[in-house]
Amino acid sequence: MSAKILVIGANGQLGSVLTKALQNKFGLDNVIASDIQEAPNFYGLFEVLDATDRNQIQDVVSKHTITQVYHLAAILSAKGEANPLATWDINMNMLFNVLEVSRINGLDKVFFPSSIAVFGEDAPWVNTPNNAFLNPATVYGMSKAAGENWGQYYFLKYGLDVRSIRYPGVIGYQSMPGGGTTDYAVDIFHKAVLEEEFSCFLEEDTTLPMIFMDDAIRATLELMEAPKENITFRTSYNLAGSSFSPKDIVKEIRVYYPDFQVKYEPDFRQEIASRWPKSINDDEAARDWGWKPEYDLKMITGTMIEKLREHYGTRSKKSIGILL
Ligand code: AKB
Numbered sequence: 001m002s003a004k005i006l007v008i009g010a011n012g013q014l015g016s017v018l019t020k021a022l023q024n025k026f027g028l029d030n031v032i033a034s035d036i037q038e039a040p041n042f043y044g045l046f047e048v049l050d051a052t053d054r055n056q057i058q059d060v061v062s063k064h065t066i067t068q069v070y071h072l073a074a075i076l077s078a079k080g081e082a083n084p085l086a087t088w089d090i091n092m093n094m095l096f097n098v099l100e101v102s103r104i105n106g107l108d109k110v111f112f113p114s115s116i117a118v119f120g121e122d123a124p125w126v127n128t129p130n131n132a133f134l135n136p137a138t139v140y141g142m143s144k145a146a147g148e149n150w151g152q153y154y155f156l157k158y159g160l161d162v163r164s165i166r167y168p169g170v171i172g173y174q175s176m177p178g179g180g181t182t183d184y185a186v187d188i189f190h191k192a193v194l195e196e197e198f199s200c201f202l203e204e205d206t207t208l209p210m211i212f213m214d215d216a217i218r219a220t221l222e223l224m225e226a227p228k229e230n231i232t233f234r235t236s237y238n239l240a241g242s243s244f245s246p247k248d249i250v251k252e253i254r255v256y257y258p259d260f261q262v263k264y265e266p267d268f269r270q271e272i273a274s275r276w277p278k279s280i281n282d283d284e285a286a287r288d289w290g291w292k293p294e295y296d297l298k299m300i301t302g303t304m305i306e307k308l309r310e311h312y313g314t315r316s317k318k319s320i321g322i323l324l
Contacts (some may be wrong), residue, residue, distance in 0.1 A: 003108070004030050006066040008098065009073030010042075011035040014170055014176040014216065015184075018070060019044070021200070021217045026315055032064050035073070052090060054097040061105050062230050068224075069148050070111040070171035077117050079179030080140040095150060103158050111224055111234060112151050114166040114236040114306040116209055117141035117181075119277050128277035130238045130284045135273045148235040155234045163223050164236035171300055173307035174211025180273045185249065188262075189301075192253045193308040199259040201269050204247040204262075207278040211241025212295035212303070219291055226289035233284055238278040241293045242300070252301040 005022055009015040010033035022031045023044055033042065036172035047060045051073050060066065073094055081088035095112065102110045116128075118141050121131035134145045144166075151162035169182025177183040183207075184200055191198040211219075219239055223231075246262070253260050285291035295303070 002026070002030060003068050004032070004064055004066050005035060005068045006032045006060060006071065007314065008034050008049065008071045008094070009059070009174060010046070010067065011037070011039045011177045012072055013172065014167070014213075015070075015072040016175045017172060017213055018072065018217055018220060021221060022070070022142045023220065032060065032066065034060060034265075034287050039098060041268045047160050050300065051094040051097060054101060054133070055122040057097050058105075061101055061107075062242050066105070067107055068109045068111075069098055069102055069107060070220075072113055074113070075140065075141070076177075077115075077138045077140040077181045077272055078183070080143075081268065081272075084139040087139045088143055092146065095143075096206055099154050099160065099162070102162075103154060103160050110151070110160060110162045111220065111225060112152075112162060112164045112236075114144045114148050114149055114170050116166055116276050116280065117272075118145040118148065118166060118236070120275050122162070123211050123277060125278050127279050128194050128238070129281045130233060130294040138272055140194060144236075147249075151236070152234040161231075162234065163231060165219060165223055165239050165285075166280075167216060168209035168211045168237045168240060168241055170213055170215075170216045171210055171304065172283060173304050174213060175240060175310065181269045181276070182208060182210065184246065188246070188249055188253070189304040189308055192257050192260050195257065196257075197263065199263050200262055201267045202246055202248045202273050203262050203270055204250075205245050206273050207243050207245040207248075208271065208273055208276060209240060209278070209280045210300075211239065211244050211293065212300045215293045215295050219285070222291065223285075223289055230288045232288055237285040237288070237290065237291075238280045238282045239285055242296045243279040248297060249301070253305070254298055257307050258277065 120135035154160040
């Protein structure tokens with residue numbers, strides 16, 4: 001039987017791009033996108049779905065004879081701190097609903113995104129290993145660490161094939177992030193191309209693990225394609241792209257926009273970022289399913305600027321560089 005895929009959280013930063021990639025791979029009729037409201041100009045099959053309601057997930061799974069779920073809906077690290085108990089409730093209940101519906105309906109595979117937010121002060125900050133101690137300091141990080149263990153539990157107890165990646169901050173031109181601590185790293189490119197000053201909510205030398213959207217999508221598809229017996233981590237896989245700070249990005253952007261201005265106005269998100277790793281060791285992902293990132297900061301910067309110039313239709317006189 002061919003795969004019938006349900007994407008939950010299809011309007012999000014990762015979900016919107018992953019949905020297109022899945023449509024290309026499995027065919028338009030085999031991917032059902034869902035979110036709490038339909039995105040404008042969405043192309044394909046869409047269901048309005050509130051994942052905190054288990055019956056709604058069950059109805060969509062039955063209606064479309066779903067065989068795989070990619071559950072991407074979550075409240076992220078920064079937004080989650082505004083209402084910790086509600087964040088825990090929503091993130092955990094959505095996951096329980098997905099796991100239970102998947103178990104009851106005998107689904108083939110489930111994808112659950114985790115995050116570098118699972119790490120806290122007691123994990124090594126550099127080259128953080130897959131099995132480092134997890135003591136997250138945000139509710140989002142706590143919900144991801146707990147979620148990883150629930151995924152493993154459903155695999156061990158029920159044989160449900162749950163797979164997971166710990167994403168770094170994702171940088172892409174296709175969509176905007178919302179509510180995360182790494183969001184600045186997308187916003188900064190938009191401001192550069194629009195030739196506006198950028199106000200950065202992190203300090204200039206805050207190095208964090210990041211990954212380009214195309215790498216993040218490829219990693220997800222590669223993990224989900226890998227033979228079941230290769231998956232030795234049933235909690236989640238570390239995933240590295242490239243690590244850099246706001247200052248590093250600004251330096252690369254100034255190759256194209258020498259007058260680009262940034263002011264640093266750190267807020268509560270600085271404290272979140274300060275407890276996250278600076279770089280990630282992803283040897284297990286490389287070993288088990290052949291993971292290898294392609295994009296470094298130079299390539300990310302070049303691609304972001306090229307694509308955002310196309311998007312905004314700007315060809316600034318002040319900017320220089322290979323893309324003009
Ligand atoms: C966030 O900043 O909360 C997310 C993440 C790293 O999981 N982008």
